[in-house]
Amino acid sequence: MTSTANRLTIRRPDDWHVHLRDGAVLAGVLPYTARQFARAIVMPNLSPPVTTVAAGAAYRERIMAALPAGMDFTPLMVAYLTDGTDPEEMARGKETGVFTGAKLYPAHATTGSAHGVTDVANIRKVLERMEQVGLPLLVHGEVTDAHVDIFDREAVFIDRVLAPLVRDLPGLRVVFEHITTAEAAQFVAESGPNVAATITPQHLHINRNAIFAGGIRPHMYCLPIAKREHHRLALRKAATSGSPKFFLGTDTAPHAVGAKEAACGCAGIFNAPYALESYAAVFEEEGALDKFEGFASLHGPAFYGLPVNEGTVTLEKAPCAVPEVIDANGTPIVPFHAGEELGWRFLG
Ligand code: DOR
Ligand code: ZN
Numbered sequence: 001m002t003s004t005a006n007r008l009t010i011r012r013p014d015d016w017h018v019h020l021r022d023g024a025v026l027a028g029v030l031p032y033t034a035r036q037f038a039r040a041i042v043m044p045n046l047s048p049p050v051t052t053v054a055a056g057a058a059y060r061e062r063i064m065a066a067l068p069a070g071m072d073f074t075p076l077m078v079a080y081l082t083d084g085t086d087p088e089e090m091a092r093g094k095e096t097g098v099f100t101g102a103k104l105y106p107a108h109a110t111t112g113s114a115h116g117v118t119d120v121a122n123i124r125k126v127l128e129r130m131e132q133v134g135l136p137l138l139v140h141g142e143v144t145d146a147h148v149d150i151f152d153r154e155a156v157f158i159d160r161v162l163a164p165l166v167r168d169l170p171g172l173r174v175v176f177e178h179i180t181t182a183e184a185a186q187f188v189a190e191s192g193p194n195v196a197a198t199i200t201p202q203h204l205h206i207n208r209n210a211i212f213a214g215g216i217r218p219h220m221y222c223l224p225i226a227k228r229e230h231h232r233l234a235l236r237k238a239a240t241s242g243s244p245k246f247f248l249g250t251d252t253a254p255h256a257v258g259a260k261e262a263a264c265g266c267a268g269i270f271n272a273p274y275a276l277e278s279y280a281a282v283f284e285e286e287g288a289l290d291k292f293e294g295f296a297s298l299h300g301p302a303f304y305g306l307p308v309n310e311g312t313v314t315l316e317k318a319p320c321a322v323p324e325v326i327d328a329n330g331t332p333i334v335p336f337h338a339g340e341e342l343g344w345r346f347l348g
Pocket of ligand 2: 018019251253
């Protein structure tokens with residue numbers, strides 16, 4: 001990393017959690033991720049979800065076909081676990097190099113999770129096989145029990161599901177995705193080196209008040225939902241601590257304006273266009289710009305056992321105006337920080 005008074009240069013980063021969608025929207029949003037990141041873990045919650053090696057390979061082909069000429073980007077594919085997943089399919093996914101991980105969506109926890117797992121006991125054999133072959137488990141960590149308050153679902157998931165799972169399968173590598181609570185940060189920090197977490201820009205910038213500031217703000221709504229201020233502060237501490245257990249995963253989740261601004265609006269924040277600028281603001285505010293490269297470019301590859309990227313990217317300390325809306329190949333989408341001015345500009 002090199003930093004002067006107004007420039008920050010880091011090794012090329014990766015995004016360890018993105019939703020690229022499919023079809024026309026894929027072509028519209030992919031360049032934003034590919035412009036800032038060398039690689040990205042691509043979430044499999046399509047309709048239908050990516051449950052087989054063949055489906056993962058086909059999706060990877062569609063992503064590469066949608067990549068504008070001259071862009072250097074590698075999608076890392078993920079399997080979507082269901083109650084019926086065949087353990088051997090996951091072993092094949094690892095062996096053929098198609099899958100970098102497999103994602104546990106508790107059924108009905110979030111967007112595109114209807115086919116998810118109804119009880120982790122149902123995928124016990126799959127998890128054992130993943131542990132054996134070294135395929136990481138990526139976890140959406142929320143219980144789906146309607147009796148549990150939405151703001152408590154992550155903390156309850158740790159006690160009911162994640163802690164027992166990590167205890168029973170000590171060799172399984174687990175990424176606790178998009179953590180939103182002090183409890184999650186603490187759980188990850190206190191677990192072995194096989195447990196890590198991604199942290200999104202929105203959970204470092206906003207607390208739950210932002211969803212209700214002067215009225216209901218659908219573009220601040222994602223799952224897991226933003227929590228109280230003390231959780232945001234705990235996440236900032238974890239992200240900027242320098243611990244290799246925490247790394248960059250935006251959870252960029254584009255939805256058309258009309259699908260967000262609706263009686264039942266979709267969960268998801270589209271943060272890909274200004275992701276690095278958004279994270280850099282946090283690291284600067286925390287006086288931790290020296291920890292930014294580890295979080296963005298080093299800790300993720302180390303956890304996944306992949307080489308770090310060649311090359312660098314540079315951010316300049318200069319005003320960067322975020323538009324109110326972005327046209328993603330014909331679909332209007334409101335980006336995170338819409339209408340705001342950020343203090344860093346991505347130079348490439
Ligand atoms: O807010 C979210 N949006 N959380 C998720 O877990 C899924 C994502 C999506 O796919 O839109
Ligand atoms: Zn996600």
